[in-house]
Amino acid sequence: MKVVLDSEEEIASPSLAGVIGANRALFEADALAILDGPMHASGRPTVVFGNRGLTQATLTVYGPKSPAHSGHYGNYVPNPAMRLAALLASMKSDDGRVRIPGYYDGVKLTDEDRAVLARTGDDEPALLKRLGIASPDKVGGNLQEALQYPSLNVRGLAAAAVGAKAGNIIPSEAVAELDLRTTPETDGRRLFELVRRHIEAQGYHLVDSTPTDADRARYEKLASFKLGPVQAAERVPMDSPVGRWAATALTSRDVAASGDPVRIRMMGGTVPTDVLVDALHLAFVLIPTVNSDNNQHSHDENLRIGNFVSGTRTIRSLLTTPFGSATSQRAP
């Protein structure tokens, strides 16, 4: 059993590939067990067979050279915040589905896939209550199905200031930070390119940096759209030997106290599985240990004490379940 501790997961693991490359022999193995991501909301032991990828992008719409007085120029100087709003609104329909043609291309769910997704057993009414929303976007028929498709999310928005610092101006620019969660079928660079072409199709001239005076004189609509970090999605079949090994370990007596294992086809979040798989070409499985209501990436991020205990038990069981013996078993 070889253990890799990556302390840079939250910044897309920039050193991991280099460390593996420089120590190739140390990483020789039969399979990968990745302890990342949240457990199923039920708290039952969880085995995950893939994760979505992540592509970040920054969209900036340019307005006047300097913020313009909203009285003397309101109705005259086009407002970049309003234009950014129209641009973003053109990308998705009211039900949360991306309207850009081709965005979902390649994702195909069979009846068996849908049955597996439905079997995950999410308590969606309880989830909606915890999240504080009356109803979800309509990308999939249920939570698990929604996560099998790429997403297009606005993770931040800014133009001038709000609250006490707001001024009576037409802002000089408006920015939207986007993240695109991808699947193995929907490459992040391809989706970025689809969005880029959609922006151009709305009449925008895209610049690489702050527009010049010549750009400003020539183009009615100016924006920039920059590609950020790209992490690929990874997914493996749910009947793999490493999956069966994990299922055996998670049905051991002191782990199974929390219930039968939940099998998740592909989780919505992103972990650097791609870096490991690209370098090592190994089958993998994800075995999360932390509570799903941990406010990840937000205020009051937390770990339940109970999950610290059950996580310790899970890891002990993984360390004591022989890999070879388990591979001949069928998954539950």
Next chain:
Amino acid sequence: MKVVLDSEEEIASPSLAGVIGANRALFEADALAILDGPMHASGRPTVVFGNRGLTQATLTVYGPKSPAHSGHYGNYVPNPAMRLAALLASMKSDDGRVRIPGYYDGVKLTDEDRAVLARTGDDEPALLKRLGIASPDKVGGNLQEALQYPSLNVRGLAAAAVGAKAGNIIPSEAVAELDLRTTPETDGRRLFELVRRHIEAQGYHLVDSTPTDADRARYEKLASFKLGPVQAAERVPMDSPVGRWAATALTSRDVAASGDPVRIRMMGGTVPTDVLVDALHLAFVLIPTVNSDNNQHSHDENLRIGNFVSGTRTIRSLLTTPFGSATSQRAP
């Protein structure tokens, strides 16, 4: 000649009405000459016969109770930044015109009005170049005409963070600060009400403060829309005695060096004319002295030394031109 110095103009003159009320007799006068706002861009002496009003409002669209992980919930939790974008986009068309029915009601420009507006003599190509935009919104046929209509401006936009502080989350709320510039025909509270009803017509339930759990469970789309300070527009006929007096003063030898006076029907910005007119019921005229490219309400706000000099000359001429004698003259 009585001089009122208001040091609170940029915060909507909260003390002015009280001071006038408490010292009514001191304010007895024939007419008001208000030295506020920017001169015409040509630098020629400027007489202005009205100003737009200002109504501020804050629109907040609510998302999940806490920011949600954009991987685990992307495609499931509706994004309030995207919803705010769609809501703002629904308010205006691509050419900058407000699409909410009734927004422009009451504004009627006669052929004579249009002729007066066209005669203002704006160098729009130079203005567009200075502002750094290729073409203006299409609310009016020219700058002066655009300013005779109410505006609907996004003065600030925010959801979560952009740049280095951006996280991979679905924000919990998104905020747009709006300012509505109004005309004497378009009361700010009426326009606010039109926008409010438009928001409700898009399916939003409006709350007065942070939504409760019960609100969140019941309403798919939650927002708040709050009215801020309201300042009324004021406009007087262009052939008034005080207008003729101002024109005489501005054609005196050392002021006229900058050219013949420009007569502006109604400027786009807002000054507290309404407070003075409501309290004193006097005819008025605005006589701006500062340069129009002064980056008002923005970075590097400035006053040209030349405008300090010409402004001093203008004020001397106003102080030495008898009001009575001028009122019998015709305006130039």
